[in-house]
Amino acid sequence: MFGASQNADDALDALINDPAIHRVEAHSDLNFVKRHVYHRSDIEVDFHGHTVTTEGIELNTLDNPFGAVMFFQGVATGVTQTVTLTEDISEYSDIFEVADSSIFEVDSWWHAQVKNNAAGGAQRELDYLVKVTEIFDATHVRLNYKLGWLLAKGRPITYKKINPAFRCNVRNMSFIGIPVPPNGTSLRPFPTWDQIGSNPVAYEFAVECDASGIKASKVFWPVVMRRYNTHYVTERCQLMNPEERDWGGTGYLTQQINVLYGHIRDCNTSNARHLNDFTCAGYCMVENCHGDGDEYGPFVTHGQYEHDLTYINNSGLLSFANSGTTWGDSAKRVTVKKHIASRIVASKRLTDLTLEDCHAVVTYTKPGVKMANSGSFWVNMDGLQMRGCTAQEMVTISKGSSRAKRKNMIDSCSFGMLKGYEIARPIRTGTTQVGYTPSNGELTIINSEFYNIEEVTLGSINKLTLINTWFKGLPQVGGTVKVGTREIIMQGGGLVDCCFLFTGAWDKVGDVNNARNNPDQWMTIDGGAICSGTNAEKAFLKSVDPTNVITWNFGNCTSVAADASTAHFQILGGLNKLRANGSQFTGGKYEAVDSAFGNGSYFFMVSCLEEGVNRAALPAESDTVKHSTGNFLLV
Template structure:
C-alpha cells in the first residue's frame, strides 16, 4: 500500500529480523529504543553491503550475524535518544563518541539532561554540539591530569604536523608588517595554516610573536604573506620558527547549562577547550562551579564567545582557575554579552591580538574581571563592559607588555595599567570606590603607565596616578575633560615619570598634599582644581622642570616646587588662582642646603599673544580682591 512502512517495536526487535531477503534501501520505523514510545523512535534503512561496527545507536547489526546493517536515516543530525540516553541516569559518553565518529553527522542535538563521565578529546571539525538548554553534569567523571586546563569535557584539538622551519632574520621584521621571512617559501601553500613563533627575549616566556596564521601569498622564495599584521618589531638576528598545523575548523558548542560538582584539580570539571582551532564558537554556555576556565582557548583564530555565563567557580585563587574564558595566542576573537559572578577573570588575553570584548559584566570582581597577561598583547578593544581591569600585570616572566589597548564606556572599581602598557586609550571610563573589599584603599583609582596614555571623559572617585616603566610611544600622554577626586597626601605621578603629562579641561577636587613627583613636565589647560576643605590644606608638590598653567581656576590649593635646579613656571591665558592657604603661598620654592638659588621665570600670557604689563596686573588685583594672584617666592 502507498505510504505503508514496516515497523519494529524497539532496537532488539529490529536486530532479530533475519538478514536475508531484505531489499536494499528498505526502511523500518523503530518505535522506541528499549520499548515502543520511550522517546527513542527513529527511521532506519537497510544497507546490505555495509560492514560497519554496531555502535548501539546509528548502526545496528542483525542478531543472526549476517552481512548488512541497519543505519539511521539521520539527515546529518545525531541525537542521544538514538542510543537510549534519556537523562543523566545513563552516561552519554559512548553515544557522543559514536556520533562524532560519523563524518556524515554535522550536528548533535541533546533532547534531555546529560551526564558525562569521560573527558573527550575531539579531532574533527564541521560539527555543532547543540544542547538546547539542557543541563550537562559530570558526576563520577574520570580524574583530570595535574595542571591541565585543557582536560575539558569537550576538548577540540587540531593536529601539529612534522613540517618545521627555522630562520634567522636577515632583516628587521617591522611592526604591522605582513610579509614574513622564511627559510624556504616552497614549503608554504596559500591557504595552509602555520604556527609562527619568535624566540624568547630572556629565557622566560617573553615572546613578542606566537600566533596561528594562514598563508595568503608566496611573493618570493624567501617570504610569505600571512593573514596577520605583526604587532612588535623583531630585529635582524632574531629567530622565527614555523610549524604547519591542520586546525579544527567550525566546531561549535551551543546552549548548554553546565553544573560542575568537583572542587579539586582532579575532580573538578569544565565544559570546553579549543587548541589549534579556526572559526570555532562557544555560544550560550551557562556554567556553575567550574574549576578551570569555562571556555579555554589556545592558538585560536576567528571565533566568537557569546552569551556565556559563570557563577561561583569552585576555585579562584590558584592561577588559571575560575575564569569564564582564557585566550592564549589568539587572533580576531569576539567575546560579547557574557557575565560572571564571584569569578577570577571574565576575560583573559595572553599574547593575543586584534580581539574585541563587548557588553560583558562582572560582579564579585575583586580578582580582576578583564585582564591581559602581559605577553605582548596588542590591538585589543573593550566597549560597554563593567568590572575591574588589570592589564599586563602578571609579572616580568611574561614581559609585562601590551600596546594599543582601547577601552570605551566602562565602569570599574579599580583600573590597573601601570606596567609596560603603551598607547592605552580610555574614553568614558568611570572608576568608583568600593567598600568592604581587601583593597579598599585603592578602589576608585586609575594606576596608569605614562607612555602614550590618552584619556577622555573619564572619572575617578579617589585617585589617578601615573607611573612610567616604558617609553615606547610616539604620542603624548594627554588627559581631556576628565574629573578626578584626589586622596590626601598621595602622588599623582611617581618619581620615574619623565614624560610630560598634559591635562585639558579636567577637574581635580580635594587636593591636599598631593605630589607630581616625576621629573617630566606638567601642563594644565582650563583646569578647575579645588583643594581640600579649609585653609590648612597643603599645596601640591611639584618636582618637575616645567609647570604650565593655561586658563582654568585653582582654588584653595597652591604648588610647592620641590625639584632641584632650574624650574620653568608658565602661567597665563586667563588662569585664575584664588582662596587661602596658611601653610604655603600659591607658588613656593624652598631652597635646599648646599644648592645654588633656583631660578624661577614667571610669564603671564593672554590669548593671542598679548602680554599684560605690571599696571594691568595691578588693576586686576584691585578690581577682584577675592581672586588674588600672589607670585611670592620663598627662598
C-alpha cells in the same frame, strides 16, 4: 539518551566521531564522566539550555585546563622550519621571512613562534596560529596577520604546520561542575587536588570555533579555554561562583592564550577570578561584558606583548600587562570605551593606551569593607590618552616604557585625590619596578580637575601643560601639591584652596634610570588662570628649599586671597627669576625674601592691578628688582 541517569559519553563519542554528522543536539539533561578529545571540523553541538553535569568524572591530568568535557584540537603535521631573520620585520608588516617557501602553500596554516627574549621565558612578540595568503619568492610569504611588534634581525622564528579544527561550535549549555575541597594556599593540599574539577569546553589550534550560551557554576578551570585560536566568537556565556579563584588559572569564564581576531560579547561573571583573560592576543574585541564581585579582575592581560585590543561598554576591574617580567610586562594600542571599574590598572609597559568615558568607582568587597585602591587609575605615560574619565579617589601616572609616537593627553577628566598619594611617581632611589618609576616625558591636561586634595605629589614629568584645568583643595581644609615637575604651563583653570609647593626638579638627585640633572623649574600662569581661597601652606605658589632654582612667569591671571595671611606667591629661598606683567592680585600679601633674588636672578613686576595687597614683604628694589612703578594699586 533520555536524561542524566545514564552517562552520555559513548553517545557523544559516537556522534562526534562520525564525520558524516555535523550537528548534535541534546533534548534532556546529561551527565558525562569522561574528558573527550576530538580532532575534527564542522560540528555543531547544541544542548538547548539543558543541564550538563559531571558526577563521577575521571581525574584530569596534572595542571591541565584543557581537560574539559569537550576538547577540540587541531593536529600538528610534523612539518617544521626555522629561520634566523636576515633583516628586521617591521611593525605592522604582514610579509614574513622563511627559510624555504617551497614547503608553504597558500591557505595552509602554521604555528609561527619567535624565540623568546632573554629577559623572560615567555617574552615572545610572535606566537600565533596564522594562515599563508601569498608566496612571493624563495624566502618570503604573506600571512593573514599584521605584526604587532618589530622583530629584529637575528631573531629565530619557527614555523610548524598545523591542520586546525575548523568550525566546532558548542552552544546553549547549563554546566554544573563538581566540588573541589577549598585550598587557600599556593600548594596542592593533596596530589590530585587540581585534577578533580571539571570544565565544559576547550579549544587548541582552532579556527572559527564559537562558544555561545554556556552558563556555568562550580567550575575549576576556565569555562571556555582557548590556545592558538583565531577568528572566533564567545558570546552570551556566564560564570557564577567558581570552585576556586586563588590557584593560578582557575575561576575564569574564558582564558585565551595566543589568540587572534576574537570577539567576546554579552558575557558576565559573578565572584569569579577573570571574565576575560588575554595572554599574547592581537586584534580582539570585548563588548558588553560585566563582572560583579570583581576584586580579582574580570578583564586582564598578562603582558605577553598583547596589541590592538578594544573594550567597549563593559564593567569590572581592568588590569593590563600585569603578570610579571616572565611575559614581558608589555602591551600596545589598547582602547577602552564606556567602562565602569573598581580600578583600572595599566601602569606597566603599556603603550598607546586610550581610555574614553571610563570611570573608577569606590567599591566594597562586602558591606562596610572597602576594596583596597578602588576608585583609582594607575596608568603608564607612554602615548597615554584619556578622555571623559573620572576616578573617585586617585590617578597615578608612571612611565615604564618609551615606545609611543603620539602625545600624552588627558582631556575632560575629573579625579578625586586621597591624602598622601601621587599624581605622578617620584624617584624612589634604587627602585626599578615597573609601575613605580617616574615620568620623564611631557603631558597635556585639558578641561580637567583634581579635587579633594589634601597632600599629593606631582613627583615627576618634564613638561606639564595645563589648559583650563583646576586643582581644588579639600573643602574647609585646603590642600598642597608637592611639585617636582620640571616645567608647568598653566593656561586658564587654576588653584582653589590649593598650594603648589615646589621641591626642585624631580630628577635633581638621579637614580639608576635617570641621570642626575639640575634642579631648575619653570612655572607659567597665564590665559585667564585664577587662584582663589586659602590653604594650610598659606600660599598659592610656594618655594622654601634653598637649593631650588625657579623661573616664575605671571601673565593674564587673577589671584584672590581669602585672608590677609595668604600669599599670592611665597618665595623663601633658592635662586629665582620672577616676571609679572598684566596680572591681577586681590587681598592677601606677597612674600619674597631678599636672599631669593641675589646674583643671577631678577624680580620684575609691571602693569599689574593690585587691590588691597600687602607689599611689605617684597624684596628691596635694585637694578634687578623692580616692582614699585608701573602697577595700579588700590588700597
